Amino acid sequence: MKALIAMSGGVDSGVAAFLTKQRGDDCIGVTMKLFDNGDIGVSRAHTCCSLDDVEDARSVAYAIGIPHYVFNFSDRFREKVMDRFVAAYERGATPNPCIDCNRFLKFDKLYQRAKELGCDCVVTGHYARIERDGATGRYLLKKAVDLTKDQSYVLYAMTQEQLAHTRFPLGDYHKAQVRALAEQQGFSNAKKHDSQDICFVPNGRYADFIEGYTGRSYPPGDFVDVDGNVLGRHRGIIRYTVGQHRGLGLSLPQAMYVCALRPDDNTVVLGAESALYRRDADAAEFHWISGEAPTAPIRCRARLRYRQAEQWATVTPTAPDAVHLEFDEPQRAVTPGQAAVLYDGDVVLGGGVLVRRP
Numbered sequence: 001m002k003a004l005i006a007m008s009g010g011v012d013s014g015v016a017a018f019l020t021k022q023r024g025d026d027c028i029g030v031t032m033k034l035f036d037n038g039d040i041g042v043s044r045a046h047t048c049c050s051l052d053d054v055e056d057a058r059s060v061a062y063a064i065g066i067p068h069y070v071f072n073f074s075d076r077f078r079e080k081v082m083d084r085f086v087a088a089y090e091r092g093a094t095p096n097p098c099i100d101c102n103r104f105l106k107f108d109k110l111y112q113r114a115k116e117l118g119c120d121c122v123v124t125g126h127y128a129r130i131e132r133d134g135a136t137g138r139y140l141l142k143k144a145v146d147l148t149k150d151q152s153y154v155l156y157a158m159t160q161e162q163l164a165h166t167r168f169p170l171g172d173y174h175k176a177q178v179r180a181l182a183e184q185q186g187f188s189n190a191k192k193h194d195s196q197d198i199c200f201v202p203n204g205r206y207a208d209f210i211e212g213y214t215g216r217s218y219p220p221g222d223f224v225d226v227d228g229n230v231l232g233r234h235r236g237i238i239r240y241t242v243g244q245h246r247g248l249g250l251s252l253p254q255a256m257y258v259c260a261l262r263p264d265d266n267t268v269v270l271g272a273e274s275a276l277y278r279r280d281a282d283a284a285e286f287h288w289i290s291g292e293a294p295t296a297p298i299r300c301r302a303r304l305r306y307r308q309a310e311q312w313a314t315v316t317p318t319a320p321d322a323v324h325l326e327f328d329e330p331q332r333a334v335t336p337g338q339a340a341v342l343y344d345g346d347v348v349l350g351g352g353v354l355v356r357r358p
Contacts, residue, residue: 002026003167004114005123006106007061007068009053011189012125012170014060015178018185019169020123021064028119029061029068032105034077035200056189063187073109080104082200086210090218092261092356093337094241096154096306097198103157111162121165128152129171130163139163141289143346146174153306156341156351157287207239221266223250226259226275234268237261243276243333257333260356277330283340286321286352293317301343302327304334304354310343323352 003025005017021027031054054070061068081100088095106124114122127144128151139160144150158166170178182190195202201209211217218236225231232250234240239247244258248270257276260269281304286293294317301310302325312328325340334354341351 001121002028002117002119003121003123004028004030004110004117004119005066006110006125007031007057008125009056009189009192010125010194011182011187011192012127012178012194014057014125014187014189015173015181016123016125016169017060017066018064018181018187020167021066027064027066027123028117029057029066030110030113031057031068031070032077032110033070033072033074034101034105035074035082056192059188063185071110071113073105076109077101077105082213085198086214088337089206089210089238090263092237092263093353094335095337096339097200098154099157099339102154107158107162107166111165114165121167123167123169125170126151126155126168127170127173127175128155128168130166130168136290138290141348142171143343143348144168144171149175152348153303153339153341153351156289156339156348158289159287160289160291163289207236210238219266221268223248223268223270225256226269226271231256231270237263237266237268240268242335245273261336276333278334279327279330281325281327281331281334281340282318282322282355282357283325283352284322284355286317286323286350288350289348290350293320298349300349303341303343304331305338315342321352 003020005020005027007013007017007029009031017027017029058068081097081104084100085095085097111122127146127149129142129144131140131142133140141152141155141158141163143152179190197204218238220233220235221237223231223234231252240258240261242258245255254272256270257273258268259271259275262269297314297316299314302313303310311331314326316324318324336354336356338354339351340354342349
């Protein structure tokens with residue numbers, strides 16, 4: 001089998017490449033060039049697209065004896081990840097760009113390039129598993145064995161075709177085992193820290209990145225309470241997210257939290273923490289991994305943030321690509337732009353983007 005291996009320069013993708021080569025597959029290592037660090041005003045260190053990361057990937061490829069190439073996908077990344085990230089913040093949402101990167105780059109653009117090169121599959125270092133259902137013949141996306149590293153949440157957009165031609169070698173491993181394998185093989189990146197930031201905003205200052213990227217300034221507006229009373233002035237709507245408490249710059253008699261963002265009138269709505277809780281939510285751009293939406297409401301667990309515990313809900317399809325969720329227990333800070341991902345045990349049913357409610 002001929003495998004194209006996405007190698008970011010991190011320890012996970014390096015070990016995924018090693019395990020694939022160990023299987024006896026014909027391997028090609030590829031690092032995606034997604035942007036120039038200088039273009040976004042950051043140093044080259046601590047991002048997954050730095051020159052150091054390319055060298056780390058190349059070093060591992062050389063060590064295991066496979067060719068390594070760099071593919072320039074920066075135009076696609078700008079359009080499908082960075083532009084969408086900015087647009088989401090401008091409309092008062094808080095996006096997860098890692099989902100878009102997987103959806104539009106790793107399992108779309110890279111997958112298409114793999115087919116052009118005659119490869120049978122794409123291999124990545126994600127912590128997740130793919131299995132085929134013997135009863136239906138459909139492919140299942142499942143959680144990783146190491147639940148502390150599980151990345152199934154950011155993979156919900158994968159199609160049946162993509163699952164059929166993708167391998168996640170680390171799905172059955174724990175992180176400690178992966179590092180141990182890297183050290184045994186003498187990989188230069190064996191002790192490299194995992195990236196915790198969005199790759200193109202490595203300092204975590206999203207608003208500064210957006211202003212620098214767009215060349216625009218975002219005007220101040222009113223903080224209001226849930227009754228519409230003006231409480232003060234905010235510093236630009238892109239600087240806030242639902243559930244935020246710190247950094248509001250207000251002196252108020254009680255603790256207040258961001259309950260809603262209204263870009264139409266440039267208003268940030270504040271309320272007591274109790275106002276953050278709700279029992280329902282809606283998700284759009286919804287993708288069912290089976291390829292078919294249920295014809296009736298289903299009971300399952302839903303995760304509304306990457307590291308959030310799953311919550312029981314009744315999910316009703318309202319369109320082929322939209323669902324309504326009713327939770328058994330009130331949920332805190334349901335945030336537009338984040339993903340609602342549905343689980344049946346360790347199987348991912350599908351996911352979509354939380355949308356703002358009136």
